[in-house]
Amino acid sequence: MKVVKIGTRGSKLALWQAYHIQDLLKEAGLESEIVTIETKGDKILDVSIAKIGSKGVFTEELEELLASGQVDIAVHSAKDMQSRLPEGFELIAFTEREQEQDIILSHLDTIAYKNPEKPLLLGTSSTRRVATLKHYYPHIRTVEVRGNLQTRIAKMESGVCDALLLAFAGAHRMGYDALIRHHLSLEEFTPAVGQGSVAVEAATSLDPALREKIRRACNHPETEQRLLAERAYLRVLEGGCSIPVLRWRKVP
Numbered sequence: 366m367k368v369v370k371i372g373t374r375g376s377k378l379a380l381w382q383a384y385h386i387q388d389l390l391k392e393a394g395l396e397s398e399i400v401t402i403e404t405k406g407d408k409i410l411d412v413s414i415a416k417i418g419s420k421g422v423f424t425e426e427l428e429e430l431l432a433s434g435q436v437d438i439a440v441h442s443a444k445d446m447q448s449r450l451p452e453g454f455e456l457i458a459f460t461e462r463e464q465e466q467d468i469i470l471s472h473l474d475t476i477a478y479k480n481p482e483k484p485l486l487l488g489t490s491s492t493r494r495v496a497t498l499k500h501y502y503p504h505i506r507t508v509e510v511r512g513n514l515q516t517r518i519a520k521m522e523s524g525v526c527d528a529l530l531l532a533f534a535g536a537h538r539m540g541y542d543a544l545i546r547h548h549l550s551l552e553e554f555t556p557a558v559g560q561g562s563v564a565v566e567a568a569t570s571l572d573p574a575l576r577e578k579i580r581r582a583c584n585h586p587e588t589e590q591r592l593l594a595e596r597a598y599l600r601v602l603e604g605g606c607s608i609p610v611l612r613w614r615k616v617p
């Protein structure tokens with residue numbers, strides 16, 4: 366029987382996602398093998414994603430492997446996927462979404478982010494998160510912190526910032542629940558489109574029977590409905606995961 370080749374980036378979070386897909390495939394009786402590669406987004410760590418040009422920085426190299434048939438599927442955080450894929454590729458499944466909120470994570474015991482009297486320096490590299498903070502909590506200062514989760518936490522502990530603003534899904538999957546200080550309300554912190562779900566990408570030339578088997582094994586229909594709606598809205602705005610889309614409520 367065919368062994369499904371799964372392409373992924375090599376970061377711990379990316380590998381968690383690839384193993385998650387491998388488990389779902391296995392439950393459906395499909396054997397698989399993981400192929401890891403480095404993308405531009407993994408190599409360039411001193412420039413913000415917004416400046417590199419957010420489109421495709423984590424996906425281009427994987428799409429080359431899909432196009433050449435070296436892998437059958439590529440696995441990504443759904444939120445890192447452009448709202449418009451290049452010609453010849455499609456998302457064939459979205460896994461059940463983890464809680465989609467953003468969180469504040471810190472090695473310090475108390476982080477009082479709502480109190481304008483308390484200076485707070487938050488590490489984030491996301492334009493969306495900075496814009497949201499400026500609107501709801503203008504007293505909070507931010508500093509750019511990039512790299513994978515482990516690197517960002519090390520930077521925080523070395524004093525670059527007091528706390529990090531992150532997706533719950535990634536922190537939870539990497540086992541950092543004990544450092545979570547606040548779960549941010551969906552009323553204020555609109556999460557990124559797709560946050561918390563894992564997307565499976567394939568070339569449109571993938572064998573339709575295999576495509577269907579993979580889809581049946583990995584796709585969560587309710588999550589898919591939601592993500593397709595969110596992605597349609599992002600497409601109208603021509604955005605990727607870093608554009609500052611947020612719920613604009615008047616701050617008292």
Ligand SMILES: NCc1[nH]cc(CCC(=O)O)c1CC(=O)O
Pocket residue numbers: 442443444445530531532533534535536559560561562563606
């Ligand atoms: N942009 C990086 C990225 N891509 C996916 C996640 C978290 C997991 C997810 O939302 O699926 C993260 C880290 C973060 O934003 O804190």
